[in-house]
Amino acid sequence: MPRQQQPAARPVRRRSYDQFCATARALDSVGDRWTLLIVRELLAGPRRYTDLHADLPGVSTDVLASRLKDMEQSGLAVRRKLPPPAAASVYELTRRGRELLPVLTALARWGAPALDERRPTDAVRAHWFALPLRRSLAATAHTGVVDVHLDEGEFHVRTGAVADGEEVYGYGGAPHADARIxxxxxLCLAMGRDEVTFAQAVKDGRIEVHGESPLATELRGA
Structure with missing residues (x-):
């Protein structure tokens, strides 16, 4: 007997608010739990799945895989294979995904007052302080890369305009940083709550600035 032809599989339709509204359409793409936090991680550059899972405490492997697949389908992220000798795949944001930077920055500013006390169950990663710190450095005239050292670890941030494809911030120290603080x-949280400016904190001795570049000189207030 001839083999019965199976009907073509239909693509799974993601949940939608079904509203002709820009806000609703945006939430169709990024409103699911964990999606914006994945964007936060990928703003620091391409990441392997295992690295994402390690820096997103509390997310299950199934949920992370599902969110990454949704982000690929929505055009927010792509997956690519690293060239030899690496044998791993990484996820990275598309231009559309990187356009969420001001959204994450605004959310970090809005949420900063809620960080009045760290709960015993709260995880922490040094680079999670990058967005409020970068906003504090937004007025700098010189562009460059600043290494940031906290007790929780190190990361680096880029000041000024970010070219398409450049990381906004990154993990660990940068090979050729223009300044180190x-x-x-x-104090990062206080600046995120607009309780103190970067310049005031430097003047009060609460921020140490090292380096001889024009950016470092500007950050010292010299």
Whole structure:
């Protein structure tokens, strides 16, 4: 007997608010739990699945895989294979995904007052302080890369305009940073809550600035 032809599989339709509204359409893409936090991680550059899972405490492997697949389908992220000798795939944001930077920055500013006390169950990663710190550096005239040292670890941020494809911030120290600063995480939070400016904290001795570049000189207030 001839083999019965199977009907073509239909693509799974993602949940939608079904509203002709720009906000609703945006939430169709990024409103699911964990999606914006994945964007936060990928703003620091391409990441392997295992690295994403390690820096997103609490997410299950199934949920992470599902969200990454949704982000690929929505055009927010792509997966590519690293060239030899690496044998791993990484996820990275598309231009559309990187356009979420001001959204994450605004959310970080809005949520900063809620960080009045760290709960015993709260995880922490040093680079999670990058967005509020970068906003504090938004007025700098010189562009460049700043290494940031906290007790929780190191990361680096880019000041000024970010070219298409450049990372906004990154993990660990940068190979050729223009300046290096030392401060406490609590001070990053205070700046995120607009309680103190970067210049005031430098003047008060709460931020140490090292380096001889024009950017470092500007950050010292010299």
């Amino acid at each position: 030392l401060l406490e995480a609590e």
